Amino acid sequence: MILELLIDGLAVGSIYALVSMGLVLVFQATGTLNFAHGDIMMISTFVAYALLVQLGLPFFVVIPIALCFAAAVAMLSERLVVRRLISGSGPAIIMGTLGLSYILQGIASSVWSDDIFAFPKIFKGNYITIGNIRLVPQNIGVVVTTIIIIVMLHLFLTKTKIGTGLRALTQNRVAASLMGVRVTRMYALAWAIGGILAAIAGILLAPTLFLSTGMSEITFTAIMCAIIGGFGKIYGAVIGGYLVGIFSSILPVYIPTELQAIIPFVLLMVVLFIKPTGLLGKKTIKKV
C-alpha cells in the first residue's frame, strides 16, 4: 500500500520536478521568475490535445509539434515582453509575466473553453503486479521519462559548449558576455528549454489529472518546490519536486484528504524555518 503510494508520489514528483526545473533554468539564466510557466504548459498540452484527438494524429507526430509550439510561445514571450522589462524594476517583471499568464489563460479558455477534457494515455496497458505491489504503466513511464530528461539536461549543461555558456551566464552575466557568450541568444535558449520541459510535463500529467485551463495553477506549486530545493539550483528543484510529490501522496493516508492541498505550503514553511535558503541553497551576502 505504502509502496504503491510512494510510486504514485514519484510520478507526481516527476511532473513537479520537470516544471520547476524549467522555472529555475529560466530564473538562473535571466533572473526572471516566470509566472506564466504553467500557462505555457497548459496551452501546449491543449495544442497536443487538439492534434491528437481533434485531428487524430499519432503521438510521435504530435509530441514534436507540441514541444516546438511550447518553445515558440516561450521565446515569443521572452522577446516581446520580458526582454523589454528585464532592465527595469522587479515589480515590472512580475507584473509582465503575470500579464502573460492572464493572456495565455484567456486564449486557451476562448479557444477550448474552461471544461475538463480527457487526455489519451501515452503509456497504455494493464497493471503490472510484482509480489503484491500493483504498478501502473503510466506512473512508471512518467518516472522513467523524467529521469531520462534530467540526465539529458545534465549532459547538455555540462558537456556541450552552449550548456557551459548557459551556466556561465548564471554565474556572472557580465563576465560571460565578455568571454563571448551571446547573452540575448542564451536568454531565448533558456526560455525555449523551459517551455519544452513544461510541455513534456503537461503531456505526462494530462492523462491522470485531466486537461483544463486550471492546470496552469501548477506554477505556484512548482515555485514552492523550487524554493524548497533552494532557488537557483536546478538539482534542488528536482529534489524539491520529488519531496513535495511523495509527501502529498503519502500524507493523505494519515490526515484528512481535504487538507492535501496545503501540504506543499506546510513543507515549504518547515524547510524555510529550518533553512531559510532552501535545502541546497547557499547564503548570499548582498553588497551595496
Next chain:
Amino acid sequence: MQNAKKKERKIISLVIVVILLLLAPLFISNYILYLAGVIMIMAIVAQGLNTMIGWGAIFSFGQPGFMAFGAYFGAIVSRQFPMLPFPIILIVTGMASALIGLVIGFPCLRLRGFFLAMATYGFSSALFVLINFFNNLTGGNEGMYVSPPTFGPLVLGSIEAIFIMIVLIGVIAQFFVSNISKSKTGHAWRSIRDGEIAAASLGINIAREKLKLFTFGSCLAGVGGVLYAYLIGYLQADFFSSMGLSFFLILVVGGIGTIWGPLLGSVMILLIPQVFGGVFSQSMNLVYGAILLIFVLVAPKGFLGLFESLITSVQSRRKA
C-alpha cells in the same frame, strides 16, 4: 500663505465629494450602489497592498487571504455575539487581521522578493482550504449567511446604510494613508523601498518597519473583508480565491505607490467587465492580461503617472 489656501481648498473639495457620496444613495439605483460599494472595498484592500509594495517593496500575494479571514472572522463574531454593534465588530476584526498579519509576517518577512510572494501565496491558499475544512464553523462549500450589521436596536440591513458605512471607512483609510505617507514612519518606509541597506545605515530598523507595514496592509484587507461580507450578505471561500491577482491589476492600472492609485485602478478594473462584459464574457482574462501588459510596457506608473507626466509636459511647454 499660498500653501495654506491651497490646502484649505483641497479639504473643502474633499468634503464636498464625501458629502455627495453620502447623499448618493438617494439618487442611484441599488445595483450601481452595490457596484460602487464593491469598487470602494477593493480600493481599500488594494490600498493595503499599495502601501506594502509601493513603500516597502513587500510583494504579498496574501491580500485575498487576509480579506477572507476578515470576512469570515467578522461574520462568525457577529453570529456568535449578535448584540455587538458594528463599529466594535469592525475594530475587533481589524485588530484580529493585524494580529494574523503580525504572526504570518514575522517568519515570512525574513524572506525577500519571490520567496516572500510564495510564502504569502501559500498562506492564502492554505486559508481557503482551511475555511472549507472547518465547515461546521464556516459552512464549508455551501457558504454562510452574514447577519446584517446592527447598532443597538438599529438593524442596518439596507444597501444604502452599508454603502454609507463603506464610504466612511474608505475615507478614514484614505486619510490615514495620506497622513502616514507624510510622517516620519512614511519616510522610513519609502527609504526601505529605495534601498534596504542604505535605510539600515540610517538607523531604520528594517525588520520592524517591514512588519509594521505588513500588519497595516493586512489590517486594511481584513476590514475590507468585513465590509465585503456585509455588502454581499453571503460568504464562500471561492469569492476570495477567485480574486487572486486582481489587486495587482488594480495597482498597475492605478499607479503603484500613489495615494489615489488604488481607488482609480479599482474603478477602472471593475467597470471594464460592465462595459465589455457582453463582448468578451468568455475571455475576460485575455482583456485583463492585455491591459496589464500594456500598462507595464507603456505606462509603468499607471494612469496617475500618465496624468502627471501629461501635466508636467503641458506646464513645461507653457513655461517655454
